[in-house]
Amino acid sequence: MSVLSSVSRAWAEAGEPPALEVRGLFVAYDDRTVLEGVDFRAEAGSLVGIVGPNGAGKSTFLKAVLDLVPRLSGAIRVFGRPLDKRAGLVAYVPQRASLEWDFPITAVEVVAMGLYRRIGWFRPVRKHHLRTALARLERVGLADLADRPVGELSGGQRQRLLLARALAQDARLYLLDEPLAGIDAASERLVLDLFAELRAGGATVVVVHHDLDTVADRFEEVLLLNRRAIAFGPPSRVLTAANLARAYGTPVPVRSWNDRESLAPASSA
Amino acid sequence: MLGDTGPGIGLNTLVVASGAGLLGAGGGVLGTFLLYRRRVMLADAAGHATLPGVVLAFLVGLALFGEGRVPVLLFSGAVLSAASAGLLVETYLRTRRLPEDAATASVLATFYGAGLVLLDYVQALPVGGQAGLERLLLGSAASMLRAEAELLAAGAFVLLVVLALSAKEFRLLCFDPGFADAHGWSSRRLDLLLTGLLLVQIALALPIVGLVLALALVATPPVIARLWVDRLSHMLGLAALVGGFGACAGVFLSALLPRLPTGATVVLVLAALLAASLGTAPRRGWWAVALRRRALRRRSASVGGKR
Amino acid sequence: MIDPSDFLEVDAPVLLSGSLAALACGLLGNFLVLQRRALVVDAVGHAVLPGIVVGFLVTGTTSEAAMFAGALAASVLAVAMIEFLQRAVRIEPGAAIAVVLTSLFALGVVVLERSDARSIHLDVQHALMGSLETVVWLGAEDWSAIFDPERLLRLPSMLVRLLVVTVVVVTVLFALAKEFTMVVFDPAHARSLGIPVRFLSLLFLLLCAVTAVASFQAVGAILTVAMFVCPAATARMFTDRLRVQIALSALVALLAGASGYALAAWAPLLCGFERGFGAAGGIALAAGILQTLAVVFAPRYGILVRRERV
Structure with missing residues (x-):
């Protein structure tokens, strides 16, 4: 896995455009702002998590990226192309509960x-x-x-x-909204294996995730979101006590990072 | 009949108007609770479902007293009929195959259809007084009997008293049904009581507002109140005030101006109040939202401008 | 036996009109029930009254095109108002529907009473009970009328309208069943695939509105609701396949049309009354009875079976 991701990283350096690039994303429902100037970038072939408290605008972020909710402002590019040329490149998995x-x-x-x-x-x-x-x-x-x-x-x-x-x-870019929320262990294992498989095939996976404790094990890059992008980068640098306190408005206990180092994907170390 | 002397405000109109005012106030309070329980459309089903019961009660009246239009009988028929419609909705929901709105809609329309067939039957009978039945569809204060007006005023008063006495429990039901259960007020029983009061409200409203529009007395006042205030206790008060005013104003207007059906007038007065509130209410009104949205757009433009 | 003149002139047009209304509405009802928008149709049906009245007042004619256009516009306006209210006041759909339905219908009643519109053949009674009984095929004395182009031209306009609407509904549903399914099941995913969800929703809504308007003229605002909801709800008790459900709902709609007509129009004659009762109410009642039977006795999901299993 680490070999593959370093290959894709090499491609990125060779000038392949990022799978998803977002700049200054601003979204409001009626008169209530949900996202305020969020920047984001997922390199082709990476596995990126999006975390943050309830109502932080995580789902809205995915929807805005797909043009499912109107943006007040912000530029979005998928593999270097504007959104209306994304046909066939992006697959979206909405929250399970939103379906009939x-x-x-x-x-x-x-x-x-x-x-x-x-x-x-x-x-x-x-x-x-x-x-x-x-x-x-x-x-x-x-x-x-x-x-x-x-x-x-x-x-x-x-x-x-x-x-x-x-x-x-x-597709080449997969956007998933809370795919790991409330599912049994067997399904979880299967879903995670599938992510690995997708990346092995060169696809990019962006996942909205709720469980801070498991973020570091699963994603090589993380966006910590609460209306604004609080921090973005490798989990070890993003999920600091200071950042988490800013995102959640209260100190959040997360297992110490020293336990983590060995678990984190090699590429993010 | 009350309005025999033609348009104008007489003592009789005053009796009807005060009854309607009480009923409107009760409707506002009841409707606020229903809004929080997300069951407003139950009132629609209840309204339409009264028809077969009322027609049957008319037939019973004919058989017992030789007179179909016995207010208490018609009232009881309406309540029983609407209650059985409620039971049928519950039965449909027990299958877990039908969403609540579909169950409500189909029962409403079916009962109404049955009512129309019965109405046709009564009209084919060689007796008088059937015209009074069709009037129930849209309501008419002018053609109300004295006994009907008295029943309305008394019933509406009792309804308000019961609502006032049980307001505390209903508020609990709205905020946290689980808490109500845990503290010995069965939420199911409270819901049942609320539904029962709704049936009484609808049945009382039939002669003035009619069964198609009886729903408006519980539906519109809480929505108006919600635009202006946030707290439940304030909403209850404002909805009662708005409902009472709307019903009174509607009755007076339709008495003063010719060719103005009472029920529709009451509903239009409420609709006008709602439209005005939608435009001007301080936080949720259209004007206030538009202003805030403009400010937001400016800010996002300045944030996005750094690209 | 049946007298062909009576049957063709009086019975057949009513029977067919009622059944076609049930069929067109019932087919659309499948998606409507799944979308949890059954009550929206209630509002749409009631909005037809002010639409017709305003259409008449604006154009000054009783031309059917003008009234149809007015009704259609009012139906769409009703849906827009419901959605606006839901967002503006943040209330449940039911409350928004209740407010819009009563306000628009009351507006129709008052404008009708205060204007000259009621002097023509418009009145509130039709809105509440439909006017199926006014559908007659004049001059169709014998069976040969079915093949006589001249007499076919004199088919009642309501029947022709319902026939056209039914054909349109069947065609569109057949062509776009897959698209509508995706839009109802998971609109967000459908949009992410580039399916024009808003356009399709609007198209579906227009289809419902056109059907509701045509059906309104036949059976009135309230019974239209039964036509939309009951067949689909009945079919839903028997199957988990959408295609099967749609086919079943069509059968149920036609059955309700026929048995409802027999119940209301013929049964009273047999019982010694001089004339039959309103067919519209009969059809709605029949549809409701069929639905209740399905709810109780359906093989897998009926409450009788359910109770035994528990």
Whole structure:
């Protein structure tokens, strides 16, 4: 893993544009600001976490990056291109809870939604599309449940299902909103392995994450967010007591960094 | 009948107006609790679902007294009918296959359809007084019987008293139903009481506002109040004031001007108050929000300008 | 047996109009129920009244196009107002719907009463009960009328309108079923794929509004709600496949149309009344009875089975 990420780093130095670059992002809902001038940069092939307290604007950040919520100002580039040219490059996994799970649809049909760009307007989903979708379900270990209505899946299974749908998009940048929240250990293991696999294939993964204790183990770079970008960089430098106190407004106990050093990815050391 | 002498304000109009005012105040208080319990549309279902019960009560009246329009009977029919609609909604929800709004909508429309069929049946009967039934659809203070006006005033007064006595418990229910449960007030029972009071409110409102618009008396005043104040106790007071004023004003206006149906007038008075509040309320009004948004845009432009 | 003249002139137009209204509404209802917007249709239906009245007052004619346009505009306005209220006051959708529905309907009633509009064939009664009974196919005395182009031209306009609307609804749903499914199931993901979610939502809303307006003229504001919600809700009790649910809902809608008409129009005649009752109420009642039967007896999700399993 570390070899691969240093390769991608080398590419970055050779002038490949970053997978995602955000400058001066400013977002407001009605008259309430949610993000105030956030800068962010994810190099191609990296695994980046976004952390911060509730209501810090983490989800909004992802949505703004995808043009799902209007920006007051800010420039966004995906692989060096403007947002309207991002088609096919970005896959988005929204928060599990934001979906209408009580819906008469089967798991494999949901995954086929990821093939939308290949199927096209007006055309029906055909057999070979479903076969492709089934292959993606296999990658997340849900092939057995392909014909289940989605309402019958557990939280972890639902998360894996959404990942399979994102995989079906064959994107280069994956934006995931809280994929590790409230899922069982087996699903978590599977999701983390999948991130590694994606990076091995050269993809970039940006993950909104809630658990400070595990950030350092999992991400090589972290954005600490609370309406503004409090800090950005390797976890060991970002998650300092001072930064965390600024982000959360109160001292936050995190396991000491000395325990961490050995766990942190080599590339960030 | 009360309004036989034509447009104008007589003693009878005063009786109706004071009853309507009390009912409007009760509706404001009740509606505020409903708004917090996210159950305003229950009032819509209750309103429409009274129709079959009222028509059946009319038939019962005919059979027992030879007179269909017995206020107490019609009132009871309305309450029972709406209550059974509520039970049907609960039954639909027990399947966990239907969202609450769909369950509410289908019951509302079905009961109303049943009511229309029954209404057609009554109209095909060789008896008089059916015209009074159709009036329940849209309400008309002018054609209210003396007994109906008295029932309205008395009922609305009792409703207000019950609301005042149980306001403390309902406030608890709105803020923290779990806490209410833990302290010995079953939230389920309180919800049931709230629903029961709502049914009474709707049934009382039928003769003046009509079953289609009875909902407005509980729906609009709390929304107006919410634009101006934040605290629940202030909201309750303001909603009661607004509801009482709107209902009174509507009754007087429709008595003074020709061809102004009472129910619709009451609703329009409330709607006008809401429109004015939406424009001018200090923090949530359109004007205030627009000003703040402009300031925000300026700030973001200056922040973004450093690019 | 059935007298062809009676049947074709009186029964068939009403029966068909009611069934088509149920079918068009019922099909759209599948997505509407899943979107949790069943009650929005309630508001849209009530907004038709002021729309028609204002359409009449502005153009000064009773031309159907003017009224249709007014009704459509009012329906869309109602939805916009609901969304505005929800955001501006931060209240639940139900409360916003309640306020908008009553305000617009009251406006329609008052303007209607105060203007000359009520002297023509507009009145509140139609809004509340529909006017299915006014649909007759004059001159269709025998079965050959079905194949006679001249007499077909005299088909009642309401029936023709409902037929056109139904064809449009079926076509659009068939073409865009996949897109609508994605938009309802996960709008954020759909937008991230570049699907024009807002455009599709607006298209769907317009489709609902057009259907609601056409159905309003047949069965009135309130029973339109039953047409939209009951068939989909009934079908939902039987299946977990959207396509199956849509097909089932169409069947249920037609069944409700036919049995409702039989219940209201024919049954009273058999019981010795001189005329039948309103078909619109009958259809809504039939739809509700079918739904209740499904809720109680459906094989897997019905409450009887559910109780046994627990």
